[in-house]
Amino acid sequence: MVKNYIFLGPPGVGKGTLASLIQEEKNIKHISTGEIFRNEMKKKTKLGLEVKAIIESGDYVPDNITNEIVKNVLNSDEVKKRGFILDGYPRTVNQAEFLKENKINLDGVILLDASDKVIMERLLGRGLGRADDDPKIISTRLDVYNKKTKPLINFYKAENLLVTINAEGTIEENYNRLIEAIN
């Protein structure tokens, strides 16, 4: 049976790192919308050029653009065969409703939880590998998360899909909690 998961949580909580570890361990396909956008930006495609200024400001790409991309990825044979971990999608209630309208089966929504203080320290410590990791942009990204993405916690609680994991530990500790939760 293929498994489909969503990893939810603030920027810098470790969604990407943990999703790629789970991909290695369980062969479930890791899908990061942020990574897809960064690749498009690097290749300077039409989409990449369209989203660059928005992403570098710390705001979200419009739902219609993001939904279309995710729909195409989820419809691929590879994802249907391997299952998926969506890392960084959905990020708005509109996106969550889009998954529901398209009857995408979900086995769990894992909330990786950490305080704002821990998040700030991690993001600042990550250094300037990404244009949106600039300290000024980080605080915008946290604000946007609190305003637009936090409502998904109650959305998925109501669907009985939410599992919360304390993600304030080391990568290894968090990974072990995660494995326990999905096994």
Ligand code: AMP
């Ligand atoms: P991430 O790598 O997940 O932190 O994403 C980096 C940036 O890409 C975000 O700050 C957004 O600007 C954009 N992005 C990624 N995923 C989404 C999404 N589901 N909806 C809107 N914007 C997104």
